[in-house]
Amino acid sequence: MSITEENETKTPPGTNVDLVTSSASSHDSTREEENNDSDYDPAKWYNKKPFGKLFPFSSGLSQILMVSFVCFLCPGMFNALSGMGGAGLSSATLSNKANIALYSCFATVGFFSGTIVNTFGVRWSLAFGGTGYSIYIGSFLCYKHTGNEGFIIFAGAWLGLTAATLWAATSTCNISYPTEAKKGTYMFIFWAIFNLGGVIGSLIPLAQNMNNSSGDVTDGSYIAFLILTILGAIIALFMLPTKNVRRTDGTKVIYQKNPSIVSELTELVKLLFKEPWILLLFPMFFASNFFYTYEQSDFAIAFTVRTRSLNSLLFWLMQMVGSYVIGILLDLKKLSRRTRGIFGWVSLFILTQVIWGIGMLWVKGRTRNQTVSLIDFKEGRYIGPMFLYMFFGFYDAIWQCYTYWIMGALTNSARKGAIYAGWYKGLQSAGSAIAWSMDLNEKPYKTMYGTTWGLLAGSLVVAFPILYLKVENTTEIEKDLKDIKGVSQELVDELNIQKTITTKERA
Known part of the structure; x- marks a missing residue:
């Protein structure tokens, strides 16, 4: 079994969009981050490939x-x-x-x-x-x-x-x-x-x-x-924060940015009732x-x-x-x-x-x-x-x-x-x-x-x-995002477009 992703087309960071939600401590609300992949900096040491071949940190x-x-x-x-x-x-x-x-x-x-x-x-x-x-x-x-x-x-x-x-x-x-x-x-x-x-x-x-x-x-x-x-x-x-992690196909990980304890406890209970x-x-x-x-x-x-x-x-x-x-x-x-x-x-x-x-x-x-x-x-x-x-x-x-x-x-x-x-x-x-x-x-x-x-x-x-x-x-993007407030349909559509492009490239 290979641990490399040989059959996956690497998507250059910055071309793929992902959701990052934020929850203010004063109220339980979420917002979408600007679509500019602001967490990615190719100059950072952890985003560079060691010896030009290995996966970055x-x-x-x-x-x-x-x-x-x-x-x-x-x-x-x-x-x-x-x-x-x-x-x-x-x-x-x-x-x-x-x-x-x-x-x-x-x-x-x-x-x-x-x-x-x-x-x-x-x-x-x-x-x-x-x-x-x-x-x-x-x-x-x-x-x-x-x-x-x-x-x-x-x-x-x-x-x-x-x-x-x-x-x-x-x-x-x-x-x-x-x-x-x-x-x-x-x-x-x-x-x-x-x-x-x-x-x-x-x-x-x-x-x-x-x-x-x-x-x-x-x-x-x-x-x-x-x-x-x-x-x-x-x-x-020495672990990296989740916001800096990219999957090996270039996609980011959906995560909650700066949540409050109250919002997280609320989400835990809500998820149990919704699922x-x-x-x-x-x-x-x-x-x-x-x-x-x-x-x-x-x-x-x-x-x-x-x-x-x-x-x-x-x-x-x-x-x-x-x-x-x-x-x-x-x-x-x-x-x-x-x-x-x-x-x-x-x-x-x-x-x-x-x-x-x-x-x-x-x-x-x-x-x-x-x-x-x-x-x-x-x-x-x-x-x-x-x-x-x-x-x-x-x-x-x-x-x-x-x-x-x-x-x-x-x-x-x-x-x-x-x-x-x-x-x-x-x-x-x-x-x-x-x-x-x-x-x-x-x-x-x-x-x-x-x-x-x-x-x-x-x-x-x-x-x-x-x-x-x-x-x-496959787990559709909407299923992971539908319960989070403040997500625009435009963002979901763009994520699905990128997913379709990546799927075609792999095929």
Whole structure:
């Protein structure tokens, strides 16, 4: 799969027109910006092509790469630690408490996180979001020396707040920065780089704990994770504002310029009433992280610490493979976008039944009260659960990338995409908080597993009508702009003329 836009005709900046709305803090109104592409300055360093060939820093692809590396270093390291089970501790009880605090705050803030991103911008939302991962990892290092459980629970709650803004900003970029023809490809690029963080992050404790047969990781592992997450928050500061971003075909991104908090909160509520059909995706949003609890606690804790590190590495590596497979499927040029969406749904539904059906062979013979020796990768009994955990990772990538693709198929607007992303992350975190609470209350493994499997399959059935009712072969400009006041028909007409010209040139 190529990450270049070989079949797209580059439209010189200044010839394409896009909408930029503005909202004054004293009243909720919008206006169109002068049609002179005033945000574009070819003399700016970020608009120049490095070596005369590469995409400029201001291109959507370059910005997606930046976002990917921020997530590589922040949530990527968090995932590497979580994938080891119990956040590297021998017991999952404390990490369960931290996760309940984390996802409870995430769910509360996440639903409004799109509003935060639209107000403060992608760059500051990402940088602020990255700081929470450093504090969270630092709290586990502190606990190993002081036994301070309160700090871990506070850090989990704080991470819930900051991660909500980071993921809303990330999702906004993934939904609105790619061209329609490359949304699956861009999602693969992001997901692969992001999960490479989990792969490399897992190598750190694997190397440091190769001779460690106990249940806790070493201080060095936590320190390495801490340094990398701090670096990720710093990299976020170099992101460009959305107004300076061009897609690789030369078009700008629809965004809200200088909105007020009041106007954004109003728009969030209005959009929910204007698009009630989005509720059909809410169960899928809710289920999208529910399975992590079983995988990263109930399943992962059954292994020695070095084997948990290896499991984590394989899990995130298979995420990269999964994102590649779904990226190819969702960008097949021979199929219409709606057909690709249905094909993706069928593939995901079959995977749900096969992978989670096979997983029952593991869970049916295990209970919480069993006293079973930890499994090590040198043992023959490790092979079966190793492959199962790998396919859990593969499935996770398919689910997440497909969900993002659906949202991207519904809008090309950064503003609306941020609101969708906020709903997605908020409901996702609500599901996670409930799942971790169930685990803390020691619900039977079969209950945890059955609930997860049922949610996944059921939510796919509920979401299916969206593919018929709302996913079309292209998202018309009017659909992204019709709910914004102050848009002239002349501007919409001119945008459509430019779109027609570009389409003919590509053909």
